[in-house]
Amino acid sequence: MYEVRFHGRGGQGAVMAAQSLADAAFIEGNYAVAFPYFGAERRGAPVLAFARVDANKIYRKTQIYKPDYVIVLDDKLIDLINVAEGLSKDGMAILNSTKKPEEIQLENEVRTATVDATTIALDVLGVPITNSVMLGAFAKATGLVKIESIEKGIMDIFGARIGERIAKKNAKAARTAYERTAIGTCKGGRIFKKEKKWLPTYKELPLGLATRAMKTDAGLVGPGSFVENKTGSWRTFKPIIDKEKCIECLFCWFYCPEGCISRTSNGLKIDYDYCKGCGICANECPANAIEMVR
Amino acid sequence: MMRMVTGNYAVAYGALLSRVDLIAAYPITPQTFIVEHASEFVNDGLLDAEFMRVESEHSAMSACVAASATGVRAFTATASQGLALMHEVLFIAGAGHLPIVMPVVNRTVASPIGIWAEHNDTMPQRDTGWMQVYCEDNQEVLDMVIQAYKIAENKKVLLPIMVNLDAFILSHTVEPVNFPEQSKVDKFLPRYKPEHVHLSPDDPMTVGSFAPPEYIQEVRYQTEESMLNAKKVIQEVNDEFAKMFGRNYHGMVEEYRTEGADAILVTIGTVTSTAREVIDEYRAKGKKVGLVKLRFFRPFPIEQFIDIAKRTKAIGVYDRSISFGSGGPSFIEVKSAIYGHTSIPMINFLAGLGGRDVMSDDIELMLDKTLEAAKTGKVEKDVVWIGTRGVTP
Numbered sequence: 001m002y003e004v005r006f007h008g009r010g011g012q013g014a015v016m017a018a019q020s021l022a023d024a025a026f027i028e029g030n031y032a033v034a035f036p037y038f039g040a041e042r043r044g045a046p047v048l049a050f051a052r053v054d055a056n057k058i059y060r061k062t063q064i065y066k067p068d069y070v071i072v073l074d075d076k077l078i079d080l081i082n083v084a085e086g087l088s089k090d091g092m093a094i095l096n097s098t099k100k101p102e103e104i105q106l107e108n109e110v111r112t113a114t115v116d117a118t119t120i121a122l123d124v125l126g127v128p129i130t131n132s133v134m135l136g137a138f139a140k141a142t143g144l145v146k147i148e149s150i151e152k153g154i155m156d157i158f159g160a161r162i163g164e165r166i167a168k169k170n171a172k173a174a175r176t177a178y179e180r181t182a183i184g185t186c187k188g189g190r191i192f193k194k195e196k197k198w199l200p201t202y203k204e205l206p207l208g209l210a211t212r213a214m215k216t217d218a219g220l221v222g223p224g225s226f227v228e229n230k231t232g233s234w235r236t237f238k239p240i241i242d243k244e245k246c247i248e249c250l251f252c253w254f255y256c257p258e259g260c261i262s263r264t265s266n267g268l269k270i271d272y273d274y275c276k277g278c279g280i281c282a283n284e285c286p287a288n289a290i291e292m293v294r
Numbered sequence: 295m296m297r298m299v300t301g302n303y304a305v306a307y308g309a310l311l312s313r314v315d316l317i318a319a320y321p322i323t324p325q326t327f328i329v330e331h332a333s334e335f336v337n338d339g340l341l342d343a344e345f346m347r348v349e350s351e352h353s354a355m356s357a358c359v360a361a362s363a364t365g366v367r368a369f370t371a372t373a374s375q376g377l378a379l380m381h382e383v384l385f386i387a388g389a390g391h392l393p394i395v396m397p398v399v400n401r402t403v404a405s406p407i408g409i410w411a412e413h414n415d416t417m418p419q420r421d422t423g424w425m426q427v428y429c430e431d432n433q434e435v436l437d438m439v440i441q442a443y444k445i446a447e448n449k450k451v452l453l454p455i456m457v458n459l460d461a462f463i464l465s466h467t468v469e470p471v472n473f474p475e476q477s478k479v480d481k482f483l484p485r486y487k488p489e490h491v492h493l494s495p496d497d498p499m500t501v502g503s504f505a506p507p508e509y510i511q512e513v514r515y516q517t518e519e520s521m522l523n524a525k526k527v528i529q530e531v532n533d534e535f536a537k538m539f540g541r542n543y544h545g546m547v548e549e550y551r552t553e554g555a556d557a558i559l560v561t562i563g564t565v566t567s568t569a570r571e572v573i574d575e576y577r578a579k580g581k582k583v584g585l586v587k588l589r590f591f592r593p594f595p596i597e598q599f600i601d602i603a604k605r606t607k608a609i610g611v612y613d614r615s616i617s618f619g620s621g622g623p624s625f626i627e628v629k630s631a632i633y634g635h636t637s638i639p640m641i642n643f644l645a646g647l648g649g650r651d652v653m654s655d656d657i658e659l660m661l662d663k664t665l666e667a668a669k670t671g672k673v674e675k676d677v678v679w680i681g682t683r684g685v686t687p
């Protein structure tokens with residue numbers, strides 16, 4: 001049996017990637033499962049998905065803590081979280097990165113594959129969604145599944161969800177990544193601050209979870225705690241407002257899911273600490289005054 | 295002061311004496327008069343409360359949840375389908391530790407549509423984090439509304455509670471009820487001053503938020519601990535009430551003539567009263583039978599039943615509802631409570647479903663069968679349907 005953990009962000013399709021990989025393995029005669037872990041998800045938040053493959057029926061129903069492979073869909077995640085946590089010594093990290101494997105530093109020295117998935121996705125699909133791309137890289141880096149099976153898996157899973165035309169493009173993106181993936185070994189020794197979690201006993205936990213603003217080991221909880229959660233780090237594209245074109249209709253202010261647009265005496269202002277780059281504002285602007293810049 | 299009142303009036307007057315701050319209720323037979331009386335009290339200036347007319351029971355409970363979360367004393371009442379409609383919001387009040395008091399006039403849940411007494415409205419709500427007490431007469435109804443607030447608001451408990459009364463048999467029956475003086479009730483039940491949840495712009499809180507699995511199991515344990523704490527608090531409140539008002543309900547269960555009983559019948563709700571008479575007749579004939587009135591269903595009086603089971607030879611349990619495919623809820627609970635402590639035979643009696651009258655004859659049959667089991671140490675049938683055409687009891 002081998003176990004794969006996918007790291008991505010809400011909207012990047014980590015779940016569909018895990019499903020497509022499982023489907024590809026199934027096509028080759030294996031038993032395979034794929035499943036998500038959903039937290040307080042929304043577009044842009046870090047998410048996990050998992051896949052398990054074996055020759056026989058799989059009974060284990062837990063999440064994966066000691067993966068054989070990790071696949072990271074978002075290039076910025078490796079600087080924020082320890083994506084290699086629990087990764088087996090003989091395992092492999094498959095990363096979306098413009099760097100060569102040797103230039104990457106993770107917790108331990110492990111076999112590493114890299115591919116500039118964001119660029120491939122933008123070229124082939126026109127959007128920075130890297131799930132299918134990373135599957136091509138996985139096929140190349142591990143040899144565990146044939147690229148043809150990956151393409152078939154993508155056609156099955158993506159085809160059913162978003163239609164055959166776009167599924168084909170995704171299969172092509174996977175194939176492109178397959179051809180461009182670099183394989184090597186990363187540097188080890190990177191120290192990650194252990195993510196602190198607030199894990200109170202039932203007695204310490206506010207009764208019924210009615211929570212006043214308070215400081216915990218893991219930061220603020222309760223009303224106003226979001227000031228610490230800077231969603232700006234999620235951003236690939238940055239919205240820029242052209243003041244000349246803006247008619248101050250406030251559509252963008254209304255639609256921004258993060259509430260980070262405000263009106264000032266000097267026109268509209270975006271708080272880039274919290275802007276996650278979703279592009280909704282640009283999409284809604286009737287004056288075409290917002291451009292999304294990488 | 296003694297007055298001739300219905301169970302519904304007793305409920306409404308209990309709310310008045312408890313000085314509730316918010317009433318949000320939707321009328322449903324046979325609870326309607328509770329809402330009417332309460333609205334009159336507010337209209338006539340007898341009760342200084344906000345009376346909220348809502349569009350459904352779901353909204354009534356939602357309003358109570360919100361009001362209670364601002365730290366005021368919230369009140370509603372319902373029955374049957376109305377309670378079923380509240381179901382999802384009941385969990386929010388339970389896990390949210392909101393000490394709402396809700397009398398429920400126990401009425402059969404459709405289908406078929408019926409308006410008479412059955413406990414299949416409240417029994418399915420047993421896992422929502424609400425305490426439940428079942429009453430026998432109108433005096434107990436009034437007294438328990440007052441006691442309910444005191445139990446619910448206790449800092450070691452902080453859980454909502456249902457005060458249950460059988461449709462028509464109590465809700466629409468007039469009988470003499472002693473009305474306690476307001477000043478005495480005020481002394482017994484001071485104003486509610488919550489610290490754990492108190493929504494106010496001056497003291498912001500997050501209430502009812504999202505929580506990942508890292509927290510929810512602890513929240514569940516909090517409810518469980520409160521339920522377990524309630525067992526002691528129920529007894530303390532009972533005793534304090536008895537001292538102040540001279541009426542003692544004996545806490546979670548009341549034992550009636552159980553000394554040296556070979557067979558004990560457990561009853562819930564109003565059937566208890568008729569059963570008292572039959573027990574007296576049997577005792578007069580020298581038959582060793584006793585009665586246990588099951589008052590609190592949540593928390594369940596596990597320790598009390600272990601003790602009772604050790605003192606008798608057979609237990610019969612009467613239920614006014616059934617968990618299909620298993621048995622009556624009280625039977626299931628009593629059986630599970632005494633498991634491992636004794637191996638005496640137990641029988642479940644189902645009667646009075648849909649509001650059919652439970653007669654003295656029916657109770658005699660229950661006692662005879664339990665006595666027989668006490669003698670032989672065996673039971674023929676675990677679950678006995680009484681008075682069901684085509685079914686041999």
Ligand code: SF4
Nearest residue numbers: 246247249250252285
């Ligand atoms: S939607 Fe466009 S035009 Fe309207 S306020 Fe925003 S930037 Fe200006």
Ligand code: SF4
Nearest residue numbers: 256275276278279281
């Ligand atoms: S400012 Fe625009 S891109 Fe940024 S979060 Fe708001 S809607 Fe999304």
